[in-house]
Every structure is written in C-alpha cells, then in structure tokens.
Amino acid sequence: MTDLLTVDEALEAVLQAVRPLPGTWEPLAQALRCVLAEDVLADIDLPPFDKALVDGYAVRSQDLTGEERWLRLGERISAGQTPTRGLAVGEAAVVMTGAPVPPGSDAVVMHERTRSGDGGVWVEEAGVRAGQNILARGREMRAGEVVLSRGTILKPAHLGVLASVGRTSVRVVRPRVAIVPTGDELVEPERKPGPGQIRNSNAIMLQTMAIEETAAADVLPIAPDEPDPLRQVLARGLESDVLIITGGVSAGQRDLVPAALELLGVRRIFHKVRLKPGKPLWFGTGPPRVAIGQPGPLVFGLPGNPVSGLVGFLLFIKPALAALSGRPRAQGVAEARLMRVFRHRGDRPTYHPARLLTGGDPHAAAPIETLEWAGSADLRTVAAADGFAVFPAGDRDYDPGEIVGFLPTR
Numbered sequence: 001m002t003d004l005l006t007v008d009e010a011l012e013a014v015l016q017a018v019r020p021l022p023g024t025w026e027p028l029a030q031a032l033r034c035v036l037a038e039d040v041l042a043d044i045d046l047p048p049f050d051k052a053l054v055d056g057y058a059v060r061s062q063d064l065t066g067e068e069r070w071l072r073l074g075e076r077i078s079a080g081q082t083p084t085r086g087l088a089v090g091e092a093a094v095v096m097t098g099a100p101v102p103p104g105s106d107a108v109v110m111h112e113r114t115r116s117g118d119g120g121v122w123v124e125e126a127g128v129r130a131g132q133n134i135l136a137r138g139r140e141m142r143a144g145e146v147v148l149s150r151g152t153i154l155k156p157a158h159l160g161v162l163a164s165v166g167r168t169s170v171r172v173v174r175p176r177v178a179i180v181p182t183g184d185e186l187v188e189p190e191r192k193p194g195p196g197q198i199r200n201s202n203a204i205m206l207q208t209m210a211i212e213e214t215a216a217a218d219v220l221p222i223a224p225d226e227p228d229p230l231r232q233v234l235a236r237g238l239e240s241d242v243l244i245i246t247g248g249v250s251a252g253q254r255d256l257v258p259a260a261l262e263l264l265g266v267r268r269i270f271h272k273v274r275l276k277p278g279k280p281l282w283f284g285t286g287p288p289r290v291a292i293g294q295p296g297p298l299v300f301g302l303p304g305n306p307v308s309g310l311v312g313f314l315l316f317i318k319p320a321l322a323a324l325s326g327r328p329r330a331q332g333v334a335e336a337r338l339m340r341v342f343r344h345r346g347d348r349p350t351y352h353p354a355r356l357l358t359g360g361d362p363h364a365a366a367p368i369e370t371l372e373w374a375g376s377a378d379l380r381t382v383a384a385a386d387g388f389a390v391f392p393a394g395d396r397d398y399d400p401g402e403i404v405g406f407l408p409t410r
Contacts, residue, residue: 005272007274017269017285018323018324021294028170034172035151035154036149037173050136053135054097056109057071057094057111058087059109060105060107063090071091075093079097082100107132148161177240178218178238179217182256200222202304206313209310213325215242234264265286266286269285275348277303277307278302279303283300307376336366337360341397342397349390349391355368387409390407391404
C-alpha cells in the first residue's frame with residue numbers, strides 16, 4: 001500500500017485485520033449494549049404457575065353462565081403464597097396480583113366488578129370468559145427454551161430477562177482497550193502546566209468514547225519521549241485487544257512511537273491517511289498473545305492534537321470495536337444540507353465541526369451549520385458540535401442548500 005491512503009482504503013485495511021473476540025463473563029450491570037456470546041436458556045417455566053394479573057376473585061367461568069352470579073367465598077391467596085386446595089363448584093377465591101390461582105379456576109374477575117357480602121361475592125360482570133386476567137404457566141417461556149440468542153445486543157429489557165432466568169452474569173464480548181498518552185509536554189489534568197506543558201485531555205476523551213462502544217478501557221501512565229520507558233509502557237498496552245497511542249506518530253525527531261512499536265514486534269499496516277485533521281494516523285497489529293491464545297492486538301497511533309484523535313477514533317477505532325464485538329457497524333458518514341456559506345481550501349478531505357439544526361423535512365438530509373473553528377487543537381468548539389461536515393479535497397465555495405457528508409460524534 002502507498003503511504004497515504006484514502007479514508008475508505010484505511011478503514012478497509014483496519015477491518016481486514018480484525019478477528020472477532022471470544023466472550024468473557026460479565027456481571028449483568030456491566031453487560032449493557034454488549035454482544036451476547038452464548039445462547040441463554042430458561043431454567044424454569046415463567047410464570048411457574050397460572051398467575052393472577054389483577055386483584056380480584058378467581059372463579060370457574062362455567063359457574064357464571066346464567067343469571068345467578070353469586071359465589072361463596074373460599075380461601076384468600078396473596079402474592080408469594082400458594083393455594084391449599086382446588087376451587088369448588090360455586091366458589092370464588094380472593095387473589096392478589098401476581099398470586100397463583102387455585103386449581104379448578106380458569107378466570108379472575110377484577111375486584112371493582114364485584115359486590116361482596118354475606119360470606120360471598122356477587123359478580124356484576126357478565127360474560128366472564130376462560131383465561132380472563134390469568135397469565136398461564138409458561139406463557140412467557142418454557143424451561144429449556146432459548147430466550148436470548150448469541151449475537152443479541154443487550155438492552156435493559158434483555159438484562160431483565162437474564163435475571164428472570166436466574167443469571168447474575170453473562171458471557172459477552174467486551175474488547176479490552178489500553179490508552180497510552182505520550183509526550184514530555186503532557187501533565188495530568190490535576191496539575192497546573194508549567195512552561196511548555198499542556199494538560200492530558202486526550203486520555204479521558206478516548207477512554208470514555210471506548211466505553212461508549214462497550215469496551216473496557218484503561219489509561220496507562222503518560223509515556224515520556226525516551227525510547228526505553230516508552231517501550232515499557234507500550235509493552236503493557238499490547239496485552240489488550242486494542243492499543244490506542246496518542247502523540248509521537250508524526251515525523252519529528254521526538255516522534256518515537258513507530259520505532260518503539262517495531263522493536264516490540266508490531267507490524268505496520270499503514271502510516272498516514274489523506275484527511276484533515278488526522279493525517280499522521282498509524283495502524284498496525286501486535287504479535288500474537290500466545291499465553292491467552294489470542295491474535296495480536298490492533299494498534300492505533302493517533303496524532304496528539306485532540307480533534308485529530310477524535311476524528312481518527314470515529315472513522316477507524318469505532319468500526320474496529322464493533323467488528324471485534326460482532327456488532328453491526330453503525331452508519332458512518334450520512335448526508336446533510338449546509339445552511340450557510342462555507343469556503344473550503346485544501347488538498348485533503350476536511351472534517352469540520354458542525355451543529356445540527358432543528359426543523360426541516362424529517363425525510364430529507366439534516367440541516368447543519370458549520371462552526372467557527374481554530375483547528376485540530378480546538379476541542380472546545382468540537383464539544384459544542386454534533387459532528388463534522390465532510391468536504392472533499394479541493395478549493396471550493398459551498399452555497400447554502402448544498403449536500404455534504406456529515407460524521408456524527410454520537
């Protein structure tokens with residue numbers, strides 16, 4: 001491949017390097033939006049008994065076919081209790097919502113549609129039918145039935161289903177991501193920068209973006225611009241499924257990351273992509289992780305400017321995480337309609353911060369306006385944006401109403 005790939009060529013190269021991950025066990029509360037890596041079977045019938053759906057009276061519908069609809073009262077059954085006997089002819093049992101109905105009953109009449117007194121109950125409702133206000137045993141699921149299939153993307157309701165079959169953990173695919181910020185100029189956010197220093201804003205941004213993609217993401221210590229310490233931190237990162245490095249991948253004398261990765265056995269697939277911001281992006285694959293029987297990690301070297309890193313994550317790392325998890329890839333660039341003049345100057349496709357506007361035809365391209373932007377270090381403007389307007393390479397003035405690409409940040 002050439003040194004300078006298009007975005008599409010670079011993404012294809014990334015996805016060709018992906019090998020879907022096996023599952024790991026996660027507690028239910030941490031499995032939201034993960035991909036299920038097993039078929040889950042019901043361990044019991046659910047409900048495990050014929051259950052009353054309302055407060056009222058369990059009855060035999062055949063006792064209420066004529067004009068005489070008075071029934072004597074039997075036992076009282078609350079939720080959590082079980083009936084002690086079957087329902088006799090001409091008898092009604094008091095039942096609460098969620099309680100089992102007694103054997104012999106086939107309907108429940110709501111309390112509001114009855115009158116009680118003299119040791120019995122008068123059913124005011126005519127036409128009581130069998131099955132009324134009862135959820136039959138096994139109506140939701142039968143023991144041994146597959147209730148969730150492998151490949152399901154877990155939503156809150158799915159987690160409730162898992163709990164209902166006795167699961168407190170589940171086997172899912174969750175990529176492990178390590179983030180390594182590099183550069184002698186970086187200090188942690190809690191420190192006030194000294195001369196020539198800047199705070200490390202990239203790490204928390206990339207960590208949370210990875211977590212949004214259901215990855216388990218850890219930030220490693222800032223790696224200095226010294227070959228041996230840098231290599232030690234990167235070696236730790238290569239234990240993960242994905243290693244994201246920020247900074248150190250351009251062409252300066254202190255950009256040491258590519259050489260360090262080569263010494264660690266990482267195979268370079270490409271370096272530099274035809275886009276702005278984010279041209280110096282580096283991608284390769286690490287050596288196989290023999291100890292755990294897994295292929296080598298995906299390694300992304302992002303430029304140090306925060307917006308470059310954000311664009312690189314959206315274009316390449318986000319699709320890679322989806323592929324590792326077995327999730328369908330979310331739509332990338334969509335169509336949008338410019339609502340203000342924009343002058344593009346440059347020989348590379350440009351991703352420019354833009355905001356979605358309300359109104360317009362919901363079936364047409366979304367209206368957007370570009371934001372005033374100071375370049376790839378201007379994260380504040382990007383924080384106010386909904387995504388990036390995409391302008392092809394070449395000098396051109398765009399008029400309001402023209403259709404362009406739009407890469408959403410979420």
